[in-house]
Amino acid sequence: MDNHTNLHTSWQPSSIEFQESNLAVSMKKLNFDTFEKFHEWSISEREQFWKYTTEALGIKFYKKCSKVLENRDPEQPCWFLDATLNIVNSCFQANGEKVAIVESNETGQVHTLTYAMLETKVRQIAASLLMAGFQKGDVIGLALPMHSEAVALYLGIVYAGCIVCPIAESFAPNEISSRLQISQA
Numbered sequence: 001m002d003n004h005t006n007l008h009t010s011w012q013p014s015s016i017e018f019q020e021s022n023l024a025v026s027m028k029k030l031n032f033d034t035f036e037k038f039h040e041w042s043i044s045e046r047e048q049f050w051k052y053t054t055e056a057l058g059i060k061f062y063k064k065c066s067k068v069l070e071n072r073d074p075e076q077p078c079w080f081l082d083a084t085l086n087i088v089n090s091c092f093q094a095n096g097e098k099v100a101i102v103e104s105n106e107t108g109q110v111h112t113l114t115y116a117m118l119e120t121k122v123r124q125i126a127a128s129l130l131m132a133g134f135q136k137g138d139v140i141g142l143a144l145p146m147h148s149e150a151v152a153l154y155l156g157i158v159y160a161g162c163i164v165c166p167i168a169e170s171f172a173p174n175e176i177s178s179r180l181q182i183s184q185a
Contacts, residue, residue: 026056050079058093061085088159092119101148113148118155125156136161141185143167143176 018024023035030052032038042049047069054068065083094100096116104110134140140157142164144150157164165183167176179185 022056026052029056046077054080058090059085059087060089060093086159086161088122088155091155092122101151103148111148118148118152121152122155122159125153126160129157129160129162134160134162137163139163139165139183139185141165141167141176141180141183143169143171145169 013021023038027033027035027038030038030041032041051068061080061083063082063084065080067081068079070078070081092115094115096114096119098115099112100115100118101113102110103113129140140162142150142153142157143166144153154164154166163183165179165185167179171179
């Protein structure tokens with residue numbers, strides 16, 4: 001197989017991997033025998049789909065919503081009316097010893113980070129940001145290569161209540177500057 005052919009292939013889960021996926025578990029629980037039927041339901045019954053999905057994923061709210069979908073206008077929906085949350089609180093529900101991130105460096109050395117290790121880093125970053133004077137709602141630009149530190153920084157910024165302005169590391173300085181100005185980071 002040549003490199004050109006590889007460009008047109010994509011990863012497909014094995015039947016065992018698929019059966020253990022959130023999608024397959026949800027389809028079975030909701031009695032959908034095909035992905036197409038499940039997909040149609042997710043579109044036609046958006047409020048029910050998102051109510052089910054947030055419950056199935058264990059999304060933790062500080063204050064639960066009074067209504068999942070207030071406005072049925074697809075161009076101006078009002079989701080999770082009156083709810084408050086910090087999504088980072090929902091990211092660390094797995095066993096702390098389970099692997100959260102697997103990465104390799106330039107030499108091919110593989111490094112893993114457990115959920116407990118990642119959560120510790122996230123909390124340290126959030127505390128450091130708040131101690132440095134950042135406040136909830138502040139926008140922080142983040143231009144880093146994708147590695148575990150970038151994930152920890154992203155989640156730490158969100159956990160501190162700040163807003164992340166993600167910037168691709170490949171951007172030229174003037175593009176980075178433009179994004180920082182637009183976002184007021």
